[in-house]
Amino acid sequence: MTDIPKLESITNQVRRDIVRMVHANNSGHPGGSLGCAEFLVALYFKTMNHNKDFSMDGVGEDIFYLSNGHISPVWYSVLARSGYFPVSELSTFRKIDSRLQGHPATHEGLEGIRMASGSLGQGLSVAIGTCLAKKLNKDNSIVYTLHGDGELQEGQNWEAIMYASANKVDNIIATVDYNKKQIDGSLDNVLNMGDLKAKFESFGWMVFEEEKGNDMESVLNVLNSAKGETKKEKPIVILLHTEMGNGVDFMMGTHKWHGSAPNDEQLEIALNQNIETLGDY
Amino acid sequence: MERKDTRSGFGAGLTELGKTNKNVVALCADLTGSLKMGDFANNHPDRFFQVGIAEANMIGMAAGLTVGGKIPFTGTFANFSTARVYDQIRQSVSYSGKNVKICASHAGLTLGEDGATHQTLEDIGMMKMLPNMVVINPCDFNQTKAATIAIADHKGPVYLRFGRPKVTNFTPENQKFEIGKAVPLVKGIDVSIFATGHLVWPALESVKLLKEEGISAEVINIHTIKPLDKKAILESVKKTKCVVTAEEHQMNGGLGDSIAQLLCRELPTPLEMVAVDDSFGESGPPMKLMEKYGLTKNNIVSSVKKVIIRK
Numbered sequence: 001m002t003d004i005p006k007l008e009s010i011t012n013q014v015r016r017d018i019v020r021m022v023h024a025n026n027s028g029h030p031g032g033s034l035g036c037a038e039f040l041v042a043l044y045f046k047t048m049n050h051n052k053d054f055s056m057d058g059v060g061e062d063i064f065y066l067s068n069g070h071i072s073p074v075w076y077s078v079l080a081r082s083g084y085f086p087v088s089e090l091s092t093f094r095k096i097d098s099r100l101q102g103h104p105a106t107h108e109g110l111e112g113i114r115m116a117s118g119s120l121g122q123g124l125s126v127a128i129g130t131c132l133a134k135k136l137n138k139d140n141s142i143v144y145t146l147h148g149d150g151e152l153q154e155g156q157n158w159e160a161i162m163y164a165s166a167n168k169v170d171n172i173i174a175t176v177d178y179n180k181k182q183i184d185g186s187l188d189n190v191l192n193m194g195d196l197k198a199k200f201e202s203f204g205w206m207v208f209e210e211e212k213g214n215d216m217e218s219v220l221n222v223l224n225s226a227k228g229e230t231k232k233e234k235p236i237v238i239l240l241h242t243e244m245g246n247g248v249d250f251m252m253g254t255h256k257w258h259g260s261a262p263n264d265e266q267l268e269i270a271l272n273q274n275i276e277t278l279g280d281y
Numbered sequence: 282m283e284r285k286d287t288r289s290g291f292g293a294g295l296t297e298l299g300k301t302n303k304n305v306v307a308l309c310a311d312l313t314g315s316l317k318m319g320d321f322a323n324n325h326p327d328r329f330f331q332v333g334i335a336e337a338n339m340i341g342m343a344a345g346l347t348v349g350g351k352i353p354f355t356g357t358f359a360n361f362s363t364a365r366v367y368d369q370i371r372q373s374v375s376y377s378g379k380n381v382k383i384c385a386s387h388a389g390l391t392l393g394e395d396g397a398t399h400q401t402l403e404d405i406g407m408m409k410m411l412p413n414m415v416v417i418n419p420c421d422f423n424q425t426k427a428a429t430i431a432i433a434d435h436k437g438p439v440y441l442r443f444g445r446p447k448v449t450n451f452t453p454e455n456q457k458f459e460i461g462k463a464v465p466l467v468k469g470i471d472v473s474i475f476a477t478g479h480l481v482w483p484a485l486e487s488v489k490l491l492k493e494e495g496i497s498a499e500v501i502n503i504h505t506i507k508p509l510d511k512k513a514i515l516e517s518v519k520k521t522k523c524v525v526t527a528e529e530h531q532m533n534g535g536l537g538d539s540i541a542q543l544l545c546r547e548l549p550t551p552l553e554m555v556a557v558d559d560s561f562g563e564s565g566p567p568m569k570l571m572e573k574y575g576l577t578k579n580n581i582v583s584s585v586k587k588v589i590i591r592k
Contacts, residue, residue, distance in 0.1 A: 057350050106377045114348050116377045119368050125338045126373055129345020129353075132330065136306070137349055156369070159335035163342070167330075 003046060007216050010081060011041045013278040015247045016271055017077035020280065021093040023267040028094060028102070031257035033074035035179050035242035036146065038219045040078040043144060047223045052083040054111035062141045063130055065115055067123020068148035068177065069103040070259070075112075076100050081278065084112040090281040121154025123147060124174060128164050131171045142230055145174045150182030153191050158203075164235040165204030173226045174237045178213070179244040181255040196239055206234045213242035247274055285422035285450045287443035287479075288386040292317025293422075294429025295354060299325050302352065302433055308343055309356045310336045315445075316356035316386050340366045343381045344373035352433055353381050359388035359442055360401035363408060374438045375411040382432050383408075387445045388418075389529035390557070390574055391479055391567040400562035406534020408440040409507045415439040415460060416507040418528075418536075420481035422450040424504060427458035435460055442478065444529075446567045449482045452502075463510035465517075469499035472585050473517040473524050477503045477536045480527035480555065480576060487581040496585060506536050511543055518550050523588045527555040527581055529571075551591035553584040 014037045022028035044050070048062040066075050073093065080087045085099070092098035099108040103118025115126050127145045134141060151157070164172060176196065180187045187193055200207045208226050212218035219240070226236050244258065245251025248270040251262075262270055298305040299321045308330045309318050322329040332339040336357055343353035355362065362385035363370070374381045385404065392400050409416045417432070417439065419425040425443045432439045439460075452464075466481070467488050476484035481502045491498045499517055503510065518524055524544065526537035537554035544550045557574050571577055 057348060059349060063348065115344065115379075116372050119372045122337075122341050122369055122373050125341020125369075126345035126348075128338075129342035130348045131345075132306075132342070133346045133349025133351050136327065136351065139349070156337040156341065159333075159338035160341065163332060163335065163338055166333075 004216050007041055007045055009277040010045060011037045011216065012274045013276065014041060014074060014077045014081065015274040016276060016280060017090055018073040019248065019262055019267055019270045021073045021076070021090055022261045024091065025094040026261045028073055028261060029070040029259045030073065030261065031244040031251060031255070032068065032071040032148065032177060032179065034248060034251060035214065035244045035246045036071055036074050036177050037247065038214050038216050039146065039175065039240060039242070040074050042216060042219045042223055044078050044082045046220060047227065048144065049141060054084060056114060058114065059137060059139055060141060062144060063114065064144045065117070065123045065127045066104060066146050067117055068120065068146060068151050069117030072102065072104050075104065079112040085110060087281045120148070120151045121156040124157050124160040127172055127174070128160055128169050131169045134171055142227065143172050145172070147174060147176050148182070149176050149178045149180060149187055149193065149196070150190065152176065152193060152196070161200065161203045161205065168233040169235050170231050170233050172235050173230065174235070176237060176239050177242055178239045179242045181244045181258065183255065183258050185255055200237050204234065206236045207239060208236065209239045211241045213240035214246045249273060283450045284447040286445060286447050287419060287422055287425040288315070288445060289317050290419070290422035290425030291384055291386065291429050291441070291443055292320060294426040296320040296324070297430055298433050299328070304350055304352045305354065305433055306330065306346055306351045307354045307356065308332055308339050310334055310339050310361065312357050316384070318356050336361045336366045337369050340369040341373050344377060344379045347379045347381060354384050355381065356384050356386070358399060359385035359404045360399055363404040364401060367407060371411060375413045378413055379438060380436055382439045382441060384429070384441045386443055388442045389444060389479065390562045390570040390576065391444050391446045391529065393445065393567040393570065394564050396564040397561040402531045402557050402562065403534060404442060405506055405530050405536065406538070409534070409539065413438055414507065415505065417460065417505050418442045418478040419504045420478055420502055421448055421452050423454050423456060424452045424458065427456045428504065431458040431460060444479055448479055451482065461505045461508040461510055463513035464502040464504065465513070466502055467498065467500040469497040469521065471497045471521060472499065472589055473521045474498050474500045474527065474581060474585070475503050475514065475524065475536065475540055476500065476527040477506060479529045483578040484527050484581055486578040487585070490578065490582050491585055496589065498585060503536055506539055509539050509543060514540060514543060515548055518544065518548055522550060523592050524550055524552040525555060525581060525584045525588055526552065529576055530556055532556040532558055551588050553588040555580050555584050
């Protein structure tokens, strides 16, 4: 695909935005944000049919919900780079009077956000509601979501997972950021989730599993394949294997950077590993 | 006078909305019969969502349905409409400013025999604390029907609280329901009785008993706890100079608490509350429970006598 170098170059800039935003406040969640950079760039710059002139109802366009709201830096960067709001506004992240709250919110009217998230486990239910509204509106577009793997420990998800298959909600593509890490350590140590694929399948979902969640071509391909299976009376989930901290070598292979910010020196190293492609904010 | 349950008023209102507003959708967590949502479900199967015993998912779905212009009405018991799903309401409905109508039946002690696990007496307090949330507790069938219809036209989250037993249906049929507008029922000069929900009728009944003792009571139905009709309350209190509040709820966090806050700031006035005093309920026939926990016309009368000497 000829788009890939362009998308990778956007991803580079998104990674710079993430570490700079988190560094500037000495707070935020860089690990999961970096790990989902390819996914969100693929979604907003290629896969989704969406309108940067934001309307809350999103009729006739694909909609994305971020359920694991703590990875807001990657979403804010991708929204700004897509043209939803000025890139310069990224500098207000987590500051007082900002529209870029620590966790995404509709309250301040930031374009691109349709639901607050942060308290985990709520996004799938919300997305299913919007899928039903789309069906009632005879709107053929798709609802996309992203969830943390640890987030699936919240019971509400399984209420939603059960509902979606029982009611043939087939205009949803949920993605699980399967990095196998959460704040307190590895997923297996904190609360082993067992065989996630088998769990989703036994709940009646169609499951795609992508081992290379930080490879742009693989991400585009799995999203494309998933899209081809919508409207077939089954909800769809992608288990996207990603690496927390991907793109910044010292943030990879550990859960330590889930919610900590780099210092000045670490920022310098991180930026050197991700060249400026679209101009820093 | 005719006796009817307020939950049937909700069902009747929803039936009406089904015919008049195509954006209204309804969700229920396995209590369609108890919530009287059957008519809507049968008449509009495409707009009715049975979610099973999964209230958290129901609230999230309702929030999501607003994205696309729907006006979702969720239905389950009051306890499962509030305490069980408080964080879902807080984040996905209230903070997100979504146009969801949380409709809650079997509130308070009058749920009766099922006992304290189901008798929420804290719901008004929880819901009124949430920014953006409107809290309504109508008093009879006709008013609940009118409130149900009215909230569809209010843009934003609403908590509508009603109950299980048959109670006197005394307000006008096809009344116009104005959110946040208190309804004066009896004029008086010696005491203001502010009542909500199932306590409005006992408040009216207390007027005759008080009159026999030479006390002229004013009764105002506060069907909307938030936003509170401050003007109506202050005007009445300026005249009577003492207050009794009456509700089927904990003292903490209820109507009395809202009125006390208002009066402390604007017009300090002696006040007594007829409400449950920091206690859970228990199993029993509804009216016997109301007696045991002090929520009757006689309790209103004794509270009036107590407050009037404090003037």
